[in-house]
Amino acid sequence: MTNKLVNLKSFNTLGLNAFCKSLKIIENEGDIETLIKDSKKKFIVLGEGSNIILDAPINSPFDVPVFINRLKGISIIKTFNQRVTVRCRAGENWNKFVFWTLENQFGGLECLAGIPGSVGAAPIQNIGAYGSEVSDLIESVHAYDVNRNLAVTMSNKDCTFGYRSSIFKNNTSTSHFSNFIVISVDFSLSTDWKSCRKVTYDDVKNLLPADPNGFDIAETILAVRRKKLPDLEIFPNVGSFFINPIVDIDTVNRLRKEFDNLPTVNFDGRFKLSAAWLIESCGFKGIRFKNVGMHRKHALVLVNYKESTSQEVLILANRIKSYVKDKFDINLKIEPTIFSSSEKSTYLG
Ligand SMILES: Cc1cc2nc3c(=O)[nH]c(=O)nc-3n(C[C@H](O)[C@H](O)[C@H](O)COP(=O)(O)OP(=O)(O)OC[C@H]3O[C@@H](n4cnc5c(N)ncnc54)[C@H](O)[C@@H]3O)c2cc1C
8 A cells, every 4th residue: 555655755845754645736727626526625735835744654644635736827917007917826936926027027026035835825824024925915816715616716805814824824733624725816016116115124125236126126035035044955944933923012021021132023013023032042043853953044944954754843843832931921833834644643732
């Protein structure tokens, strides 16, 4: 039986060996309905696997099929009043799409250059970087609604975007059942190339030439990201492993009494804490546990040093969570989606 299993190692950027009994590549929109029906609505859908933890060792593979979304195509839907609506299908690579928009002199996505993954996954956790969130540019999301068995168009409002969250993000982790398959995303971008060049982050702003264009911003962000983050090819990882906690003023005041150097950022009337700072303060930056560790360049990035297992990843994650809880009374939340073949996995925390 084992020789029929598919290893998903090359389908997740953390490079975990994880196994499934059936893997299907979605290349045509028309196939989706049949695939969902055949799977009895229980499946895992992936893009490029850069925000997932696959917990399915060889002796406990996924019973449900794994779908890889590779729907391709970019088209201009309409232009109106210095805005353009661009439709991009879910299986396009995010960074390539960002550069396609810049080549066409459409502004808006430049601060999100360099984020790994597919376009279809961008709305799932409302990707963001350098002061920009993709929800600011999404007009609507076209998806297959698994429960209602039909293709739907969801407006930006319907998607209930929040910080690293949306209606699509399955926060229950142990359930591998997605309610939607994203087919394409409509972006509202600016045709006024100049108006949207707002870069608020000093480490990017200070490196920009005078009067930068969208390419200058995107290229500068790529360079800053390269400097800050471990090289994915050498250190398999999923980017930020924990979400920055959003807290109220009472929590900030409580923490400041003890930690007067606590970094905070105003966030819609609340405060964003730095998960990296919390983790580093607990002594985890650069530490190694078996084959995994928190990278020496960035305390928030959990890396797979060599053939690590999902168990090692989740044990280290839970250890960090409990240290941060003890020291700061803050609950860290794991950012990537965890897909586990066992509902009873003891490592899920
Ligand atoms: C080095 C590195 C840096 C990163 N930096 C950032 C960053 O700056 N900001 C940020 O926000 N994120 C960042 N990430 C996380 C990641 O790049 C994003 O979350 C990205 O959008 C994931 O895309 P993906 O195609 O790899 O999704 P996957 O990892 O394949 O899937 C992620 C989730 O989306 C779901 N999903 C994927 N495609 C679909 C679809 N078509 N329909 C329905 N559900 C779907 C999956 O089921 C899963 O729950 C980083 C990751 C890495 C490795």
